[in-house]
Amino acid sequence: MSSPAISIQNIGKRYRLGRRERYHALRDTLTDMLKAPLRLFGGRSETKEADEEGAMLWALRNVTFSVDPGEVVGIIGRNGAGKSTLLKILSRITEPTEGRAEINGRVGSLLEVGTGFHPELSGRENVFLNGAILGMRREEITRKFDEIIAFAEVEKFVDTPVKRYSSGMYVRLAFAVAAHLEPEIMLVDEVLAVGDAAFQKKCLGKMGDVAREGRTVLFVSHNMAAVENLCERGVLLNHGGVEFVGTQTEAIGRYLKGLTDVSVTLRDRRDRRGRGGVRIVAIELRDAEGRPIDVAMCGQEIDIVMRYEAEPGISGRGVVASIAVKTAMDVPVFLHHNRLTKEEFGSLPPRGAFVLRVKDLPLPPAGYRLDYSVIDNGTLLDAIAEAMDLNVIAGDFYGSGEVPPISHGVSLVSGTWRLETE
Numbered sequence: 001m002s003s004p005a006i007s008i009q010n011i012g013k014r015y016r017l018g019r020r021e022r023y024h025a026l027r028d029t030l031t032d033m034l035k036a037p038l039r040l041f042g043g044r045s046e047t048k049e050a051d052e053e054g055a056m057l058w059a060l061r062n063v064t065f066s067v068d069p070g071e072v073v074g075i076i077g078r079n080g081a082g083k084s085t086l087l088k089i090l091s092r093i094t095e096p097t098e099g100r101a102e103i104n105g106r107v108g109s110l111l112e113v114g115t116g117f118h119p120e121l122s123g124r125e126n127v128f129l130n131g132a133i134l135g136m137r138r139e140e141i142t143r144k145f146d147e148i149i150a151f152a153e154v155e156k157f158v159d160t161p162v163k164r165y166s167s168g169m170y171v172r173l174a175f176a177v178a179a180h181l182e183p184e185i186m187l188v189d190e191v192l193a194v195g196d197a198a199f200q201k202k203c204l205g206k207m208g209d210v211a212r213e214g215r216t217v218l219f220v221s222h223n224m225a226a227v228e229n230l231c232e233r234g235v236l237l238n239h240g241g242v243e244f245v246g247t248q249t250e251a252i253g254r255y256l257k258g259l260t261d262v263s264v265t266l267r268d269r270r271d272r273r274g275r276g277g278v279r280i281v282a283i284e285l286r287d288a289e290g291r292p293i294d295v296a297m298c299g300q301e302i303d304i305v306m307r308y309e310a311e312p313g314i315s316g317r318g319v320v321a322s323i324a325v326k327t328a329m330d331v332p333v334f335l336h337h338n339r340l341t342k343e344e345f346g347s348l349p350p351r352g353a354f355v356l357r358v359k360d361l362p363l364p365p366a367g368y369r370l371d372y373s374v375i376d377n378g379t380l381l382d383a384i385a386e387a388m389d390l391n392v393i394a395g396d397f398y399g400s401g402e403v404p405p406i407s408h409g410v411s412l413v414s415g416t417w418r419l420e421t422e
Contacts, residue, residue, distance in 0.1 A: 297395030316345030
């Protein structure tokens, strides 16, 4: 029996909160060695050890599983579960605090797309530079150069400095270089988040080609549909530990079931992004009469109420509050924000609520997830993915008593039919 392509044994990674980990030079190592005997004689107080332990965060703890050659395994979990940290350890970007990982084969990593690009160099020069950083030989890069440029769709700008590229052109070229490396093992982190919808589809197709070629892949994504289609097995991480290892379908089911856990309030969520200033502390649903509701009916008029707390001095004139609704399989359904309707909030009191009125809720019966963000003049103040579950039950959307299931489409559309004769 062949040995695993990836073997992870009791991996743990600990970070110190509130302090940057400084570069540890050889001089520091020698100094620590000389001080070690003195620490043994002097001892350390239990209080000090407890204080230091309290300032630590375990991003990963006791993570153990293996991946066989040729397997495509999806790593899933909430934001902050430790997915990206695990791939960084396997990519040797960072070292584990404890445990060990064994990798048998040449590794290619698609983690932070664009790492190694120099803004003053042209696209052509950056292809060779980035390819070398990713471990490709010059002959290999030359042989694949035309294919890389065609995949990125930047033929006309190949000799232009990348600082003049749009953000879409930049990420397309960066992904194209990384995707055409041919390692035995690929580590992929949220690659489908780059580029526009058409390029994301191309990325997904490329990942499918990689899987069919029999290469070993660890694939991190919040796109459950992509995990379902690309992967054979799934590993569910939760709070830095392994919660489940099994088929991708079982892993996705457990992940989606866990999203309904309301033990942590929105106010206490630690996976929020943004610089602060305005913070959403609760989200609730109300019917058209202002009464709180737990579920909504398709076709119903509802309010989605985002209660906030704001710091003094923030004007609401430049604030954009946004809500995105996705299916349980992470398929986007709709996005709405006040800039679409040219509505401004005026001055923001210290406490209040952003309220989105949805007329004739166009969702078939199913469970959905809601993301939100608050932006002030282009600066992200607060955002949480999967901030709330939105459960929709059958309603009389069309006035006929009949509603198609979500398997027929992710939205309901008002319309009328007529017959025309020629």
